[in-house]
Amino acid sequence: MTENTTTSATIRYTADVVALTPGGNVLLIERGRPPFEGAWALPGGHLDDAEAPHTAGARELAEETGVHVNVGDLHQIGAWDQPGRDPRGRYITFAYMVTVPDGTPVTAGDDARNARWWPLNALPEQLAFDHADIINAAVTPTP
Structure with missing residues (x-):
């Protein structure tokens, strides 16, 4: 008899x-803890229990940068779910864009x-995670 041993990773x-400005700037944070401690990254973080992704995005933006936006002003640009995108394990991120003055x-x-x-034309050479791809998706017009 063959035993079925499947494991499921915690997601x-x-x-x-x-966060973009009309003048062509993007807001980045320098990470204060691993992974990628000291690297530049987009503001963001974990969803709280029962929290919608766009609400978490607005909350994390305010907590990490002091920039407050209305949740309704966030526009989802996609979800990044590639295995290995985060060295801590399986992470799926919902990415949003917002324009501020x-x-x-x-x-x-x-x-x-x-x-x-x-x-945008002078970003740090290396960004944390796959944040360069996310920024690129935000600023590249869709056909």
Whole structure:
């Protein structure tokens, strides 16, 4: 008799936000803890129990950068679910985009060491996770 031994990985859900300005800047945070500690990344994080992804995105943006947006202003650009995208295990992120005024002040908070606006044409060479792909999807027009 063959024994059926299937295992199921725990899947964790996150939300990330691509905050853009009309002038062509994107808001990034410097991660304050592993993985990718010290690397630049999009603001985002884990969904709380019974929390909708877009609500988590707005909450994480505010907690990590001090930028407050209406949940209804977030536009989903996709879900990233490639196995191995996060070294901690299986993570699926819902990515959102929002446009905020040029000069919007930012303040690092929560687990962000730093938060700042970066010109889209001069991003850090290496971004955490697959955040370069997410930014690219946000700024590339869809046919």
